[in-house]
Amino acid sequence: MDKPQMNEKTTDDLEKLRGHIDNVDQQLLHLLRKRLDLVGQVGAVKHAAGVPIYAPEREASMLAKRREEAANMNVSPQLIEDILRRLMRESYLNEKDVGFKQVKADLGHVVIVGGEGKLGGLFSQMLRLSGYQVKSLDKDDWQRAEAIFDGAGLVIVTVPISITCELIASKLGQLPESCILADLTSIKAKPLDAMLTVHKGPVVGLHPMFGPDVGSLAKQVVVVCHGRGQESYQWLMEQIKIWGARLVEADAQKHDKAMQLVQAMRHFSSFVYGLNLYREAADIDNLLQFSSPIYRLELAMVGRLFAQSPELYADIIYAQRESLTAIGDYLDNYSQALELLKSGNRQGFIDQFEEVANWFGDFAPQFQRESRAMLQSVNDMKAG
Numbered sequence: 331m332d333k334p335q336m337n338e339k340t341t342d343d344l345e346k347l348r349g350h351i352d353n354v355d356q357q358l359l360h361l362l363r364k365r366l367d368l369v370g371q372v373g374a375v376k377h378a379a380g381v382p383i384y385a386p387e388r389e390a391s392m393l394a395k396r397r398e399e400a401a402n403m404n405v406s407p408q409l410i411e412d413i414l415r416r417l418m419r420e421s422y423l424n425e426k427d428v429g430f431k432q433v434k435a436d437l438g439h440v441v442i443v444g445g446e447g448k449l450g451g452l453f454s455q456m457l458r459l460s461g462y463q464v465k466s467l468d469k470d471d472w473q474r475a476e477a478i479f480d481g482a483g484l485v486i487v488t489v490p491i492s493i494t495c496e497l498i499a500s501k502l503g504q505l506p507e508s509c510i511l512a513d514l515t516s517i518k519a520k521p522l523d524a525m526l527t528v529h530k531g532p533v534v535g536l537h538p539m540f541g542p543d544v545g546s547l548a549k550q551v552v553v554v555c556h557g558r559g560q561e562s563y564q565w566l567m568e569q570i571k572i573w574g575a576r577l578v579e580a581d582a583q584k585h586d587k588a589m590q591l592v593q594a595m596r597h598f599s600s601f602v603y604g605l606n607l608y609r610e611a612a613d614i615d616n617l618l619q620f621s622s623p624i625y626r627l628e629l630a631m632v633g634r635l636f637a638q639s640p641e642l643y644a645d646i647i648y649a650q651r652e653s654l655t656a657i658g659d660y661l662d663n664y665s666q667a668l669e670l671l672k673s674g675n676r677q678g679f680i681d682q683f684e685e686v687a688n689w690f691g692d693f694a695p696q697f698q699r700e701s702r703a704m705l706q707s708v709n710d711m712k713a714g
């Protein structure tokens with residue numbers, strides 16, 4: 331394609347207008363600085379009062395007002411909403427730096443078993459930001475364990491799933507009865523049982539539904555499976571809410587069943603997807619060249635798995651024997667669907683599609699709307 335011709339006037343006009351745009355962008359930058367400073371002050375007020383970092387009602391009313399004002403100014407309401415949501419993500423990080431109110435000042439210290447792991451590190455940081463003294467106990471510290479546990483008010487176990495129950499049973503039997511015992515494992519029934527068996531005091535199972543790289547807990551979900559003595563660890567739930575997370579109370583068995591689909595089956599199929607690309611010797615550069623944003627997003631979801639630890643995913647996938655059924659069912663459904671294809675039964679495929687679409691119901695259009703925003707972000711990130 332020929333390069334468009336730029337005459338002198340076009341060049342001058344563009345330069346002048348771009349100068350004005352630079353100027354507006356610089357003003358935006360100053361306004362951003364001003365907003366960040368104000369948010370810092372909000373963070374300090376919230377810190378003093380123990381108010382959660384995430385204020386959903388305020389966000390909803392602010393977004394509704396700005397959308398209305400935007401529409402009146404002939405600015406896309408979605409544009410201002412996108413910008414404000416991005417800014418609020420920044421606020422969560424900013425307000426976090428101020429620290430958080432400490433709900434339980436007379437706790438004694440916290441011990442994080444597996445504190446050198448990434449999730450342990452995140453909880454340790456959040457607890458420290460809230461004024462608690464945190465001691466880490468990792469693989470090489472067991473000979474000093476007695477001293478580390480002495481006077482602890484809360485012990486949090488966050489070690490690989492494959493060794494969690496064993497470790498709880500063999501190492502955590504001597505805690506004082508007043509000490510709270512908690513775990514962050516991504517399965518809940520067995521660790522909860524192990525903790526209840528070995529410890530006479532308060533017990534709670536937690537499953538943070540996010541990776542350790544979130545930056546802030548605002549809007550993240552932490553699943554809570556009650557063990558015993560809720561009144562003793564109610565403060566911990568309040569503390570997690572102050573960090574901005576939403577608590578979802580769940581039955582451990584039900585949670586674990588959901589994990590067979592949400593984690594084991596899902597991660598396993600991502601693994602197979604990657605395995606297949608590898609065996610097909612797919613040229614990723616080439617695939618990216620031809621990929622629509624949705625394919626790119628999918629490739630990113632699969633590829634990110636292989637940027638992480640194989641042990642972590644093995645642990646998640648092997649955690650429950652029952653996941654084999656969920657994964658086996660998936661394989662059966664895949665084979666049955668493949669039969670439709672092999673037999674050239676196009677109408678059969680369409681009928682099956684419609685049956686599933688009906689089952690998804692209102693979720694299908696909701697997911698379409700949500701993914702549209704994600705796909706636009708994927709496109710925005712392209713450079714050059």
Ligand SMILES: O=C(O)C(=O)C[C@]1(C(=O)O)C=C[C@@H](O)C=C1
Pocket residue numbers: 369372373383384385386388389417418421422425
């Ligand atoms: O108004 C607040 O409470 C804030 O913390 C500020 C702010 C914002 O950036 O506007 C950030 C987080 C809250 O969820 C709501 C709003």
